Amino acid sequence: MPVEPWQRGGFGLYVHWPFCEAKCPYCDFNSHVTASIDQRRWADALAAEVRRWAEVTPGRVLSSIFFGGGTPSLMTPETVDTVLRAAQDSWTWANDIEITLEANPRSVEAARFRGFAEAGVNRVSLGVQSLREGDLRRLGRLHDVDEARAAFDIARKTFDRVSFDLIYARQGQTREAWRDELSEALDMAADHLSLYQLTIEPGTAFWDRRQAGGLRGLPDEDLGADLFEMTQDICGAAGMPAYEVSNHTRPGAESRHNLVYWRSGDWVGVGPGAHGRVTMDGARRSNAGWLAPGKWLGAAEAGNGDESIEVLTDEDRDAEYLMMGLRLTEGLDVDGLGAVAKDPRFHRSIDELIAQDLLWARDESIGATARGRLLLNAVIAELMPD
Amino acid sequence: MSTPQSRIRNFSIVAHIDHGKSTLADRLIQLTGTVAERDMKEQMLDAMDIERERGITIKANTVRIDYPAKDGHTYVLNLIDTPGHVDFAYEVSRSMRAVEGSLLVVDATQGVEAQTLANVYTAIEADHEIVPVLNKIDLPASDPERVKTQIEDVIGIDASEAVEISAKTGLGIPDVLEAIVKRLPPPHGGDPDAPLKAMLVDSKYDQYLGVICIVRIVDGTLKKGDRIRMMKTGGTYDVDDVGIYRPAMTGVDSLGPGEIGYLNASIKQVRDTRVGDTITHERKPCDKALPGFKPSIPVVFCGLFPVDTSDFEDMRDAIEKLALNDASFSFEMETSAALGFGFRCGFLGLLHLEVIRDRIEREYNIELITTAPSVVYHVHMRDGSQHDLHNPADMPDMSKISHIEEPRIKATILVPDDYLGDVLKLCQDRRGLQMDLTYVGGRAMAVYDLPLNEVVFDFYDRLKSVTKGYASFDYEITGYREDNLVKMQVLVNDEPVDALSMMVHRDRAEMRGRAMCAKLKDLIPRQMFKIPIQAAIGGKVIARETLSAMRKDVTAKCYGGDATRKKKLLEKQKAGKKKMRQFGKVDIPQEAFISALKMDS
Numbered sequence: 001m002p003v004e005p006w007q008r009g010g011f012g013l014y015v016h017w018p019f020c021e022a023k024c025p026y027c028d029f030n031s032h033v034t035a036s037i038d039q040r041r042w043a044d045a046l047a048a049e050v051r052r053w054a055e056v057t058p059g060r061v062l063s064s065i066f067f068g069g070g071t072p073s074l075m076t077p078e079t080v081d082t083v084l085r086a087a088q089d090s091w092t093w094a095n096d097i098e099i100t101l102e103a104n105p106r107s108v109e110a111a112r113f114r115g116f117a118e119a120g121v122n123r124v125s126l127g128v129q130s131l132r133e134g135d136l137r138r139l140g141r142l143h144d145v146d147e148a149r150a151a152f153d154i155a156r157k158t159f160d161r162v163s164f165d166l167i168y169a170r171q172g173q174t175r176e177a178w179r180d181e182l183s184e185a186l187d188m189a190a191d192h193l194s195l196y197q198l199t200i201e202p203g204t205a206f207w208d209r210r211q212a213g214g215l216r217g218l219p220d221e222d223l224g225a226d227l228f229e230m231t232q233d234i235c236g237a238a239g240m241p242a243y244e245v246s247n248h249t250r251p252g253a254e255s256r257h258n259l260v261y262w263r264s265g266d267w268v269g270v271g272p273g274a275h276g277r278v279t280m281d282g283a284r285r286s287n288a289g290w291l292a293p294g295k296w297l298g299a300a301e302a303g304n305g306d307e308s309i310e311v312l313t314d315e316d317r318d319a320e321y322l323m324m325g326l327r328l329t330e331g332l333d334v335d336g337l338g339a340v341a342k343d344p345r346f347h348r349s350i351d352e353l354i355a356q357d358l359l360w361a362r363d364e365s366i367g368a369t370a371r372g373r374l375l376l377n378a379v380i381a382e383l384m385p386d
Numbered sequence: 387m388s389t390p391q392s393r394i395r396n397f398s399i400v401a402h403i404d405h406g407k408s409t410l411a412d413r414l415i416q417l418t419g420t421v422a423e424r425d426m427k428e429q430m431l432d433a434m435d436i437e438r439e440r441g442i443t444i445k446a447n448t449v450r451i452d453y454p455a456k457d458g459h460t461y462v463l464n465l466i467d468t469p470g471h472v473d474f475a476y477e478v479s480r481s482m483r484a485v486e487g488s489l490l491v492v493d494a495t496q497g498v499e500a501q502t503l504a505n506v507y508t509a510i511e512a513d514h515e516i517v518p519v520l521n522k523i524d525l526p527a528s529d530p531e532r533v534k535t536q537i538e539d540v541i542g543i544d545a546s547e548a549v550e551i552s553a554k555t556g557l558g559i560p561d562v563l564e565a566i567v568k569r570l571p572p573p574h575g576g577d578p579d580a581p582l583k584a585m586l587v588d589s590k591y592d593q594y595l596g597v598i599c600i601v602r603i604v605d606g607t608l609k610k611g612d613r614i615r616m617m618k619t620g621g622t623y624d625v626d627d628v629g630i631y632r633p634a635m636t637g638v639d640s641l642g643p644g645e646i647g648y649l650n651a652s653i654k655q656v657r658d659t660r661v662g663d664t665i666t667h668e669r670k671p672c673d674k675a676l677p678g679f680k681p682s683i684p685v686v687f688c689g690l691f692p693v694d695t696s697d698f699e700d701m702r703d704a705i706e707k708l709a710l711n712d713a714s715f716s717f718e719m720e721t722s723a724a725l726g727f728g729f730r731c732g733f734l735g736l737l738h739l740e741v742i743r744d745r746i747e748r749e750y751n752i753e754l755i756t757t758a759p760s761v762v763y764h765v766h767m768r769d770g771s772q773h774d775l776h777n778p779a780d781m782p783d784m785s786k787i788s789h790i791e792e793p794r795i796k797a798t799i800l801v802p803d804d805y806l807g808d809v810l811k812l813c814q815d816r817r818g819l820q821m822d823l824t825y826v827g828g829r830a831m832a833v834y835d836l837p838l839n840e841v842v843f844d845f846y847d848r849l850k851s852v853t854k855g856y857a858s859f860d861y862e863i864t865g866y867r868e869d870n871l872v873k874m875q876v877l878v879n880d881e882p883v884d885a886l887s888m889m890v891h892r893d894r895a896e897m898r899g900r901a902m903c904a905k906l907k908d909l910i911p912r913q914m915f916k917i918p919i920q921a922a923i924g925g926k927v928i929a930r931e932t933l934s935a936m937r938k939d940v941t942a943k944c945y946g947g948d949a950t951r952k953k954k955l956l957e958k959q960k961a962g963k964k965k966m967r968q969f970g971k972v973d974i975p976q977e978a979f980i981s982a983l984k985m986d987s
Contacts, residue, residue: 014946014947016947068945068947196942196943197942198942199941199942199943221912221936221937221938222937224937224938225937225938228938228940245940245941245942245944246942246943258945260946261945261946261949267946269946269947273947274947275946275947275949275950276946277946277949286950288950316953319953319956319957320949320953323944323949323952323953323956324944324949327944352971356914356915358914373940374937374938374939374940375914375936375937375938375939375940376939376940376941377939377940377941377956377959378913378914378936378939378959379914380956381956381959381960381963384956384957384960386960
């Protein structure tokens with residue numbers, strides 16, 4: 001029996017904290033602005049969900065934990081600690097377990113960094129988003145550039161590993177302006193950078209604004225492609241090549257937790273709207289927590305916070321394996337695929353995509369070329385099972 | 387029990403679209419109490435949805451109205467509502483032969499239109515007595531005196547006693563009824579004891595009764611139980627039922643000379659009946675058929691293909707059902723490399739094409755791709771043989787062709803002076819030769835000799851757009867003439883797209899090819915590779931565009947929680963691709979075909 005992706009992709013825990021101080025106009029994540037939060041209740045409910053999942057996944061070795069949101073840096077260190085202790089009681093931890101927390105780069109939250117570190121967090125991912133004041137305001141962020149740099153410096157001293165996010169392909173952004181901003185970001189010596197092109201998603205304030213004819217000066221397809229290619233070149237030259245479509249690091253410093261997703265490993269998801277993928281008795285199950293925070297909290301306290309759980313079909317599993325795996329520079333192992341790999345049409349499509357310089361194949365692996373990565377949706381659509 | 391001929395008046399109504407024909411018919415039916423008030427609806431006589439919606443009549447309809455006239459006698463008035471469109475010119479001419487007079491309805495705010503002219507001439511040819519009726523005189527914009535002068539000048543009939551009405555308000559309707567009785571002649575010469583001679587005016591398919599024929603009795607008497615023969619098609623049938631329309635079907639014992647009604651004889655499909663055929667008794671036939679019979683011949687052809695290839699069998703079923711009721715369109719299966727299985731269909735004209743296509747789409751819920759409409763070319767080969775070419779895809783090797791002839795039309799266009807320049811330019815651009823140009827009352831009448839193939843695309847749309855809708859247009863096919871015609875192919879990524887092949891005049895080929903390539907460049911979405919789009923005649927490329935490759939189509943963020951949602955988006959993207967047609971490696975959305983074939987917008 002070959003080792004299946006879930007066995008070799010790592011085992012992670014995702015914890016969703018759904019609250020923010022303000023909703024950003026580009027964000028379509030499950031986040032809510034609430035006046036007061038009962039941290040104790042939330043901590044206990046999250047911990048209970050962790051224990052519920054631990055019971056059905058005995059013997060697994062936890063390789064990563066990720067606090068996402070929302071704004072998890074609004075959790076108190078005590079809340080983080082409660083959840084981490086529950087996880088520690090539940091599973092054996094890998095010696096080099098990676099524990100990441102997403103944080104806003106503000107002084108208020110930086111004051112808690114020490115507490116997070118003491119609870120066990122060893123990596124933070126800062127939502128810097130831009131190093132330009134005007135753009136920070138347009139993106140609806142509550143921090144300014146100096147505050148972000150200060151928070152970064154504190155994080156650097158407090159945690160083993162620090163990553164930060166930038167959003168580019170913004171309104172009116174030129175090639176030159178992005179080159180300068182990106183160089184400044186690289187000079188800050190983070191060990192990991194997430195560089196996302198601005199995407200206008202349905203259900204966001206930006207979407208409505210664009211529908212109403214506003215939000216001018218967004219880059220067209222050609223400029224977007226140029227900015228992406230520039231980003232690859234600049235980061236590559238700085239020793240921070242892309243290991244995933246939007247994620248850069250020096251080799252060895254990849255986000256282990258995110259690799260679980262992209263390598264189709266197993267992860268437990270707890271919290272409102274959190275998704276998980278856990279393989280039990282040979283079946284890969286997909287679960288999702290109730291989306292509304294109040295609804296989830298009540299359900300979790302009553303014993304189960306999930307709105308749904310279902311077994312993925314072979315087709316769904318293959319589709320996700322392709323969709324996630326091709327995002328990685330390392331590509332994916334074809335032997336991790338099920339039925340789709342037995343379809344001759346799949347192999348014909350691969351040959352065609354290779355001929356068009358969109359895919360490469362090496363031994364048992366396939367991956368997207370530089371050109372293919374920019375057209376990844378179209379490439380995946382070619383390969384996905386019907 | 388037949389009505390004496392002196393108390394019968396048979397008539398039709400000639401009018402341009404929107405000039406109020408159907409409304410007038412409604413009022414006549416209403417005022418004489420033929421239909422109870424609560425059963426009235428608009429356009430009583432137009433049965434099909436499409437007829438009602440587009441305000442056009444496709445099938446002939448008839449209604450019998452009993453009218454107690456001022457002279458104390460009750461008259462039987464038979465109205466035949468005829469198709470008004472040029473596509474159905476032959477059917478109109480048959481319907482006209484079945485009656486003795488016409489009401490010429492003209493909108494007093496608009497005046498005479500091209501279509502009115504064609505139909506009124508048909509009525510004059512049929513020796514009709516014509517009563518002009520000016521409609522919409524209640525509107526402030528109406529100008530009855532000017533329109534009367536126009537009727538006299540353009541049509542050449544006396545309009546001094548035109549009846550002025552408003553079909554909408556009912557004003558003047560009693561005067562119309564009196565005018566029908568007093569001014570239109572009764573049927574003449576019919577002999578009730580002579581062998582049966584009846585004209586088949588039209589027929590339609592009823593899903594419960596089979597084919598119902600509208601007939602006009604000339605001589606003799608038609609009764610239930612009679613065995614009849616169609617003199618041209620040769621079929622013999624037992625008459626199950628005879629009756630009249632009021633407008634609901636109402637059975638009667640017999641129909642005598644001068645009367646109009648229906649017969650039902652368990653005929654299975656409309657194809658077995660031919661408009662204009664003569665019906666007689668099998669045992670005691672009349673000696674001579676009525677003159678002027680001609681079978682209808684399709685003049686415009688196009689391919690119809692289901693957008694969803696799995697709809698093909700449903701489409702076959704739909705076409706066969708429609709054919710039950712329409713003998714004038716032809717169809718045969720066609721296979722296209724690009725579009726899969728479909729049908730090559732022949733129509734009487736563009737309206738006919740649209741009507742059939744709309745009915746398949748609407749009544750049977752099948753989305754269709756329509757290929758470029760084509761006319762019938764006469765291809766003369768070097769070996770002396772001649773072929774009718776219905777489909778550019780069937781074009782023989784050029785080296786074996788001696789010459790090609792195309793159908794020409796005589797087009798009559800009536801337009802306000804202000805727009806004349808644009809109309810003349812349009813006709814010239816379409817290879818038209820001016821035959822006549824006259825002015826009547828602020829309006830110009832241009833008569834052009836045009837190739838039909840220049841008209842079948844979008845001539846009428848263009849005409850309406852350059853004249854802001856003020857022009858009216860009508861045409862008749864005049865014959866065939868040789869010209870320098872070639873087949874133009876379109877190649878996408880070096881693959882010929884058969885559905886976009888077309889016959890064009892050599893002098894216009896470059897222009898058409900360039901326009902087509904430019905249009906396709908906008909219509910085909912960018913793909914993962916660059917795509918040459920070419921127009922070619924034989925092996926020679928005459929126009930070329932390049933569609934550059936798509937550069938960016940990637941999701942910026944995709945983590946564990948996004949997997950489910952992003953997968954759905956990709957599935958949608960894949961499904962969208964499947965709805966497109968594949969040409970080699972290129973996906974072309976079906977809207978591209980329809981849009982590409984419109985020449986300019």
